[in-house]
Amino acid sequence: xxxxxxxxxxxxxxxxxxxxxxxxxxxxxxxxxxxxxxxxxxxxxxxxxxxxxxxxxxxxxxxxxxxxxxxxxxxxxxxxxxxxxxxxxxxxxxxxxxxxxxxxxxxxxxxxxxxxxxxxxxxxxxxxxxxxxxxxxxxxxxxxxxxxxxxxx
Numbered sequence: 442x443x444x445x446x447x448x449x450x451x452x453x454x455x456x457x458x459x460x461x462x463x464x465x466x467x468x469x470x471x472x473x474x475x476x477x478x479x480x481x482x483x484x485x486x487x488x489x490x491x492x493x494x495x496x497x498x499x500x501x502x503x504x505x506x507x508x509x510x511x512x513x514x515x516x517x518x519x520x521x522x523x524x525x526x527x528x529x530x531x532x533x534x535x536x537x538x539x540x541x542x543x544x545x546x547x548x549x550x551x552x553x554x555x556x557x558x559x560x561x562x563x564x565x566x567x568x569x570x571x572x573x574x575x576x577x578x579x580x581x582x583x584x585x586x587x588x589x590x591x592x593x594x
Contacts, residue, residue: 443543448564450538450572451518451531454506458531459540459564459572466519466526468534471511480588488517488528495519497528503580504559522577529580538572540564545574 448459449468474486474497483502487494497517501508514533519526548560561574
């Protein structure tokens with residue numbers, strides 16, 4: 442057995458994804474957002490979360506997937522990447538599971554239309570469940586992080 446990695450499982454366009462628990466601050470219901478001009482289309486705006494202005498991106502838009510309607514299940518997962526907190530809009534946040542690091546494989550070039558650079562790996566969970574683990578550093582790549590940092594000021 443390898444080490445256990447705790448991940449939060451969320452859904453996006455009928456696929457299951459995971460992000461490390463330690464990078465997640467909170468999971469929120471959808472909140473009113475303030476649009477910010479001159480940002481990429483997947484940047485939906487900023488929210489005021491307990492006095493902190495937090496940029497929010499739509500992960501579907503980020504990955505080039507068709508954006509869906511937000512529902513009662515839609516969530517904003519607040520993640521920390523370096524010094525920045527960013528909200529990620531997902532279809533639903535389902536549960537927290539332990540993944541054996543021995544069961545994580547390198548991602549193929551493309552998974553469900555998403556480029557491998559956004560992915561940390563594919564985790565096999567149980568018999569027939571695959572979980573796509575996100576590489577948050579790439580999902581919010583450097584130039585975009587700088588743009589988002591500027592939003593916070």
